[in-house]
Amino acid sequence: MSVELPDFVALRARFESEAFSNGARAELRRLPDMESVALCPALYRLFPGQKPDDRHLRLAFLLPCCKHDAKAKSLGTQLAKAKVSEARVLQVARAHSPLDLIQLRRLLTHAEPAVNWAEFGKTLWYWGDRARRQLVEDYYLAQFPLAKGAQQ
DSSP states (O other): OOOOOOOHHHHHHHHHSTTSOHHHHHHHHTOOSGGGGGGOHHHHHHSTTOOOOHHHHHHHHHGGGOEEOTTOOOHHHHHHHTTOOHHHHHHHHHOOTTHHHHHHHHHHHHHOOEEOHHHHHHHHHTOSHHHHHHHHHHHHHHHSOOOTTOOO
8 A cells, every 4th residue: 555645845835824824833843842743733734634644743843944945955965064063963863763853853943954845755754764874875975075986
C-alpha cells in the first residue's frame, strides 16, 4: 500500500494563508516537543479530514521554522553557509527520536533558512537514518568542495 505524498509547497502556502489563523500558526510555533503536536488543534486544521500519523506530526512541528524558496540549496548546505557549528549538525544526526527533531527545530530557528519545501517536505516525510546522513553529507560537501575526479 503506497501513500500519496502531500503537496508540501501547498501545505506551506496553507500555513501562511489568511485561512490559517495567526492563533493556529502561533500554536504550532510554540509547541515544546513532538508529543504535544498530536494534542494541538492547529494540526487538525493543517490536515483537515485526515488522521495524522508521525509523518504529519513531523511536518507540523517543523513547518513554522522555514520559509519556502523553490531555488533554495539543501538544508545542510545552508547550515554550513550560516556557520552553524559541526557539533550542532552532528548532534541532530546522532540523536534518537524525538530528540533529533527537537535539535533540528532549534537549528532551524537559529539559522532561519528558506528551504525548497518540495524537497525538505520529502526529507521530513521519510525522516530517518538516511535523511540524517544526507544532512551531514550536504553540510560537509558545502564546506569542502568535491575534489576533481572524485565521485559524488
